[in-house]
Amino acid sequence: MISATATARSGGKAARSAGRAVDHGAWFLVLPALIPILVLSVGPLLYGISLAFTDAQAGRTEPTEWIGTLNFRDLLHDTLFWESFRIGLLWAVGVTVPQFLLALGLALLLDQRLRLRWLARALAIVPWAMPEVVVGIMWRLVYNPDAGILNETLRDLGLGGGHDWLTGLATALPAVIVVGIWAGMPQTTVALLAGLQNTPHELHEAAALDGAGAWRRFRTVTWPAIRPVALAVTALNFIWNFNAFALVYVLTSGGPGGRTRLPMLFAYEQAFRYGQFGYAAAMGCVMVALISVMLAFYLVGRLKGGEES
Amino acid sequence: MTAPRTGRAGRAGQYAALLCYLVFLAFPFLWLISTAFKPPRELGSLHPTWIPVNPTLENFRQAFDEQPLLQAAGNSLIAALAAALIAVVIATPMAWTMARRRSRLTTAATGWVVVSQAFPFVLVIIPLFLVLKNLQLINTLSGLIMVYVVWSLPFALWMLVGYVRAVPSELEEAAAVDGAGRLRTLVSVTAPLLAPGIVATALFAFITAWNEFFFALVLLKTPEKQTLPVVLTHFLGAEGVADLGPLAAAAFLATIPSLVIFAIIQKRITGGMLAGAVKS
Numbered sequence: 001m002i003s004a005t006a007t008a009r010s011g012g013k014a015a016r017s018a019g020r021a022v023d024h025g026a027w028f029l030v031l032p033a034l035i036p037i038l039v040l041s042v043g044p045l046l047y048g049i050s051l052a053f054t055d056a057q058a059g060r061t062e063p064t065e066w067i068g069t070l071n072f073r074d075l076l077h078d079t080l081f082w083e084s085f086r087i088g089l090l091w092a093v094g095v096t097v098p099q100f101l102l103a104l105g106l107a108l109l110l111d112q113r114l115r116l117r118w119l120a121r122a123l124a125i126v127p128w129a130m131p132e133v134v135v136g137i138m139w140r141l142v143y144n145p146d147a148g149i150l151n152e153t154l155r156d157l158g159l160g161g162g163h164d165w166l167t168g169l170a171t172a173l174p175a176v177i178v179v180g181i182w183a184g185m186p187q188t189t190v191a192l193l194a195g196l197q198n199t200p201h202e203l204h205e206a207a208a209l210d211g212a213g214a215w216r217r218f219r220t221v222t223w224p225a226i227r228p229v230a231l232a233v234t235a236l237n238f239i240w241n242f243n244a245f246a247l248v249y250v251l252t253s254g255g256p257g258g259r260t261r262l263p264m265l266f267a268y269e270q271a272f273r274y275g276q277f278g279y280a281a282a283m284g285c286v287m288v289a290l291i292s293v294m295l296a297f298y299l300v301g302r303l304k305g306g307e308e309s
Numbered sequence: 310m311t312a313p314r315t316g317r318a319g320r321a322g323q324y325a326a327l328l329c330y331l332v333f334l335a336f337p338f339l340w341l342i343s344t345a346f347k348p349p350r351e352l353g354s355l356h357p358t359w360i361p362v363n364p365t366l367e368n369f370r371q372a373f374d375e376q377p378l379l380q381a382a383g384n385s386l387i388a389a390l391a392a393a394l395i396a397v398v399i400a401t402p403m404a405w406t407m408a409r410r411r412s413r414l415t416t417a418a419t420g421w422v423v424v425s426q427a428f429p430f431v432l433v434i435i436p437l438f439l440v441l442k443n444l445q446l447i448n449t450l451s452g453l454i455m456v457y458v459v460w461s462l463p464f465a466l467w468m469l470v471g472y473v474r475a476v477p478s479e480l481e482e483a484a485a486v487d488g489a490g491r492l493r494t495l496v497s498v499t500a501p502l503l504a505p506g507i508v509a510t511a512l513f514a515f516i517t518a519w520n521e522f523f524f525a526l527v528l529l530k531t532p533e534k535q536t537l538p539v540v541l542t543h544f545l546g547a548e549g550v551a552d553l554g555p556l557a558a559a560a561f562l563a564t565i566p567s568l569v570i571f572a573i574i575q576k577r578i579t580g581g582m583l584a585g586a587v588k589s
Contacts, residue, residue, distance in 0.1 A: 029402035029495075030414060033462060036399065037421070040437065040459040047436035056439075106330050114327055123334040129571035130564050131520035133538040137545075137560040138341040147553055149340045152357050182337065214319075239427040246522040250542060267431040272527060277435050284432025291427050 052282035058275030071282035081283065083258060084266035090173065091248075091262055092241040095180035100234050102181065103188035108222075110189070111196045128186035136250025139179045140166065166252050172259045176251050183247060184240075188233050195229035196222065235298035239291055263287055344557035345369070352553050368554035369562070372544075375555055377532055378562070381540035388450050388525075388536055389518035392457035396465050397511040399458075401503070404469030405495060409478060418466070425463040434527055441528065448530040456524050461514040468513065472506030473499070509574045516567045537563050 052071055056064040075081050106124065110117055127135060142150050143165040155161035165175040199222055207217045223230075245264040248254065254261035254269070261269075263283070271280035339359070344352065346364040351357070372378060407415040437456060438447070446452030476499055484494040500507075522538040529535045532543070541563060544556040 026406050026410065026412075029406045029491075030418075032399035033403035033466070034418075036455070036459050037462060040455060041425070041433065042421075044433045044436035044440060047440070048432040051436060051439075102330075105326065109323060109327050109330065112323060114323060116324075116327060116331070120327060120331055120334070123331060125571060125575055126334065126338055126568070129516065129567045131522070131538050131541075131567065133520075133522050133541050134341075134560045134564050135337075137541060137556060138337045140545075141344050141553060141557055142337050142340050144553065146355060147344075147352050147357050149336065149357060149359070155356075182333070185334070236426065243427075243429045245430075246538075249522075249526075250545070264429065264431060267429075268523075268527075271431070271435050271438075277439070280431060281435050284429060284435070287429040288432055291429060295424070295427055 048281050049285055051278055052285045054278045056277040056281070058272075058277060064278070067278070071279050072286070074279065075282055075286060080258065080261075081266060084261045084263050087173065087259070087261060088242055088263040091177060091180065091244070091260075092238050094173075094177040095184065095241045096234060096238045098177075099181045099184050099188055099237065100230070103185050104192055104230070106185070106189045107192035107196055110193055124186045124189050126186070127183050128190075130183075132183065132246035133250050135179065135183050136247050139182075140251060143175060167256050169256055169259055172252055172256055176248055176260050179247060179251060180241060180244065184237060188237060191229050191233045192226060195226035199225040231298070231301055235294070235301070239294055242291065242294075243287075341557055341561055344553055345561045347554060349554060368558035371552075372555035372559040372562075375552070376540050376543055376559065378537070378540065378559055380533060381535055381537045382563075384450060384534060385519055385537040388453050388457060389515045391450075391454045392461060392518040393511045393514035395454070395458045396461045396514045397469075397507055400462055400465040400469055400510070401500075401507060402495070404466050405473050405499065407466065408470045408473035409481075422463040422466050430523055434524065438527060447528060448534050450534065453525060453528050453536070456528065457518045457521065460521075460524070461517055464517070465510050465514055468510045469503075469506065472503055472510075475506075476502045512570050512574045516570055519567055 053066055053068060054064045055067050055070075106120070110120060110124075130138075142148050145151060145162055145164045150165070151161040151163055154163070163171065165171045203221045204217060207221050212220065243264055244262055245268065248260055248262055248265060249268075252260045254265040267280045267283045267287070270276045270283065343359055343361060345368055346366070347361040348363050348365045348367060351361060351363070403418070407418055441447050441452045441455075444452070446455070480498055480502070481494050484498045485491075489497070520538065521536075525536045525539045526542075529539060532540065541556075541559055544552065544559060546552075
């Protein structure tokens, strides 16, 4: 990897010294991608930020007006927004942490020479390839109060049944979190597994010969080797989960009584159900700010990790 | 790969754990398949069984009757194919530039790729909606394809940069010494070596567009224009009352293309993704 980058750099230098005409060529290679990015991504982003300071609404005929920070002040006092924010955090932590631990366990197992390993590997990929909408539908079938397999299994075990998991006030969020864990496990497992397979196994053996137990070997050999991967996937998973939409939209549409109304669902409702474009844009700005803070933490953590290793 | 020897009890524990994972991963999917093949009477039964007693294809027929599934699949196919092709065609030259030379532009592009991975779509979708509305591209596949192209660009660039780095730049330099221009070098030397990576990237872009829901939900209004994931949600009906059999059948069918493609490119994606997430 390092040597490849080094040659790439020297190649760049050679090309640069070859003359200015070559540099103009680079623009033609970059522009086909750059123009759509600017027009359909960076442009709307800036437009979106400006919308947050207006009273833009869907289907409004009179021109929109600048209202300064009014949307943000309203947002500050909007209990529904804070509730969705709280649920978003609960959901993001509730999914990311167990998902990481479960994926780590599975990755460690898949790193061993076990029969059926191929099957587990294949299965671990399935949730990744499925459309989120299908994952949502599938779990609705599992959770179905009458015809679902979960209640039937509970009945068989003598633990009652007939629970309305997705519409019960107390069970809805945990039920949705379980689906989130299931749906995101493949990426995490695969990433951790790749990290594990880069671990020098001689170190493992040496530690075992020295009489180190499994836990000690994990702490001193395995964990340091996979820590950068673990940090990266956890940070990205947390942010992705915080931004989740489709899965929960299909499972509960934010119900019951807003118990699973994640920030994205809240913003979607504000914009496309109530037509409050300006208000929803303001909320988007707040989300971007929060996620930037999370990203900053992640990048600082990664830089620190880089210094240590 | 020679892991230290584990005791017999340890091995048994490992197999027990693996079994738990297998059950957890497989059971929702098996249940979806089982439901898809059950006749209405078994679906209404209070004691559902794992294996349909009288398996039937009736749910599939009914699913096609209830919703315009074929049309929706066609829409999804057009949107995903177009998005994947355009994204790869415009991303490849840029990825090549990003991988081969350092400039302020490529640094900015790399930063954008990282940030866009974490971006909440709410802030972009409202202005996009307004812009596409002014261009009269709401409720059209063209509008959706434009959004999908840009949406899949970051990851496409990410994957492609990794593939370009894997092609030794000495080959390109040799071609340049032989008098080949930049474009010629790119087309006749680099592109053939990149081809497998480009195909993998295109397939991945295809799956992401095929599975995408949020943009399609916001931008497509009428059932004739909607893509498969959006049409699937129509089976859920109002207040979450659903016709379980056809719902399961349609959902099962919608998964097959992605599963097949994913099985083919799985290893390449993992490699590209890790290269991006960890090494960049």
